Amino acid sequence: MPYLLLRAWTCTEWIYEQVDFALVEVSPDLAALILQRMDHAEAHRQVDSNFTCAEYRCYAPQWLESDDVLEELMWDRRALVLHEKPQIAEDQLIRQDGTRVCVEIAGSEPAEVQWRSYIKYTDVQMETESVPRQVFEEIAGRAPVEQKQEFFPAIRLSREDLTHATGRDCTQLPDSVVERMAEKIGDALFEAGGWDVIGEVVELCLEELC
Amino acid sequence: MFLLLKVWTLDEWIDEWAEFALVEVSPPFATLVLERMDRAEANREVDSGFTCAEYWDYNPQWLQYDDTLIELLGDKRDIAVLHEKPEVAEDRIIRQDGTRMCVEVAGSWPAEVRWRSYIKHTDVQMETESVPRQVFEEIAGRAPQFTKEVV
Numbered sequence: 001m002p003y004l005l006l007r008a009w010t011c012t013e014w015i016y017e018q019v020d021f022a023l024v025e026v027s028p029d030l031a032a033l034i035l036q037r038m039d040h041a042e043a044h045r046q047v048d049s050n051f052t053c054a055e056y057r058c059y060a061p062q063w064l065e066s067d068d069v070l071e072e073l074m075w076d077r078r079a080l081v082l083h084e085k086p087q088i089a090e091d092q093l094i095r096q097d098g099t100r101v102c103v104e105i106a107g108s109e110p111a112e113v114q115w116r117s118y119i120k121y122t123d124v125q126m127e128t129e130s131v132p133r134q135v136f137e138e139i140a141g142r143a144p145v146e147q148k149q150e151f152f153p154a155i156r157l158s159r160e161d162l163t164h165a166t167g168r169d170c171t172q173l174p175d176s177v178v179e180r181m182a183e184k185i186g187d188a189l190f191e192a193g194g195w196d197v198i199g200e201v202v203e204l205c206l207e208e209l210c
Numbered sequence: 211m212f213l214l215l216k217v218w219t220l221d222e223w224i225d226e227w228a229e230f231a232l233v234e235v236s237p238p239f240a241t242l243v244l245e246r247m248d249r250a251e252a253n254r255e256v257d258s259g260f261t262c263a264e265y266w267d268y269n270p271q272w273l274q275y276d277d278t279l280i281e282l283l284g285d286k287r288d289i290a291v292l293h294e295k296p297e298v299a300e301d302r303i304i305r306q307d308g309t310r311m312c313v314e315v316a317g318s319w320p321a322e323v324r325w326r327s328y329i330k331h332t333d334v335q336m337e338t339e340s341v342p343r344q345v346f347e348e349i350a351g352r353a354p355q356f357t358k359e360v361v
Contacts, residue, residue: 010335014223017352035225048246052310056259100261123220125335 002026002139004072005080006115006128008063015124017094022061022068022128023086030060031140034101035172038111038133041103045101051105061115063094063126078129081139095120104130162202170206181205211235211349212295214279215338216288217272224329228277228304228336231325232295239269240349243311245323247343249312260315267311270305270325272304272336288339291348305330314340355358 014084044051049054064070069087073080099117108111112130119126159178162170164177170178181202211273212234219227235243246265253260276298283290309327316322322340329336 009333012221012223014221040253040257044249044263048249048265051263052266053262053264054253054260055262055264056257057261058259125220 001085002028002031003082004131005070005082005086006061006120006131007074008077008115008128010119010124010125011127015119015122017119017158018065019063019094019119019126020066021074022126023064023088024061024115024128025085025137026060026136030138031136033140034103034113034136037101037103038113038136041105041111045105047210053102053104055100055116057099057101058115059096059099060101061096061099061117061128061158063096063117063119064088064089066090067092067154071118073152079131079135081135094126096126097121177205212292213341214269214282214290214292214296215341216283217336217338219329219334219336221332221334224332224334226274226304226329227334228329229275230273230283231270231336231338233270233271233296233325233338234295235269235346235349237350240346240357243313243323243346244343244352246311246348247346248321250315250321254315260300262312262314264310265324266309267325268306268309268312270306270309270327270338271298272306272327272329273298274302274304276302278347289341289345291345304336304337306312307331 002025004022004024004026004145006022006024008019009019010019032199037054041051041054044054067088073082073086095208096117097120102114102116103111104114110133114130115128118124134182159171159173162173162178162181212232215231215233216219217228217231219228239300246263250260250263253263278296279298282292306327307330309325312324312326314322314324318344322339322342323346324340326335326337328334
């Protein structure tokens with residue numbers, strides 16, 4: 001069963017329990033349901049331009065405190081798809097209440113999904129990083145599965161980021177090159193570790209792809 | 211028309227917090243809210259997990275404690291419908307960010323509406339008491355006027 005490992009945070013610094021990760025079991029059926037909800041949200045935006053989010057009850061996530069193993073798995077990424085559940089110590093778990101999956105719409109961007117919850121017996125909210133559509137398409141079996149599927153490079157790069165990283169004008173690059181580059185950078189970050197490799201990887205990608 | 215609503219600020223350690231929100235609701239706006247409530251109830255019919263739809267809406271003013279507003283709200287009430295805007299001192303206004311109108315459905319109950327926002331430059335959330343459908347029906351002119359202004 002696929003699991004999403006996501007960065008998460010607690011919306012106040014004054015509480016002892018601080019969440020760092022959420023581990024969400026996402027079956028192909030749940031992924032298909034989420035895709036349906038994303039379609040519904042995008043249709044809703046067409047009839048009401050101020051629409052921004054729809055929430056659905058969903059207790060799929062486990063909310064976790066900081067952990068070295070998970071930290072190593074994540075590196076600088078915001079989201080990973082894992083095909084096996086990582087080992088989690090019981091005392092890392094943060095008890096939750098009122099957990100929802102939230103389908104969010106920002107301007108004309110495609111819908112994204114995040115989970116929100118409250119730390120049990122408090123009004124302190126926890127939130128995950130948001131997850132793009134293609135992750136759920138992959139889990140639902142609607143997108144081609146990459147060979148290295150367990151490490152989804154959930155990294156967004158704008159052309160301005162690339163220009164900044166390389167010092168070269170990347171503002172005219174086609175979408176396909178920018179997407180492919182994000183994928184390669186995701187792999188390189190996992191293998192080499194740290195954002196300091198980004199300039200080098202982008203240079204190599206530019207040579208290979210352009 | 212104005213709605214005066216009780217507010218909760220979800221952080222007890224912050225220096226300035228909101229206790230009231232004042233929301234201007236014109237008849238066309240009340241009609242829009244009713245449409246959103248209808249849509250939320252229809253959505254629940256097709257997806258039983260659905261619980262809330264949010265819309266950007268910077269209509270509310272978020273206000274600190276104020277004796278006049280306490281008096282207008284009356285004892286043990288969380289919502290008042292006012293025909294005129296009460297005077298509010300500038301220094302009682304809490305600056306907001308990311309303000310949304312939330313149309314909520316709980317179980318098989320009718321939809322209700324509340325507003326949520328963040329205190330500007332913080333991640334501290336404020337939320338109003340929820341407002342039932344009949345308040346918007348009254349303002350939109352679809353229901354008989356209440357004999358009292360205060361719901």
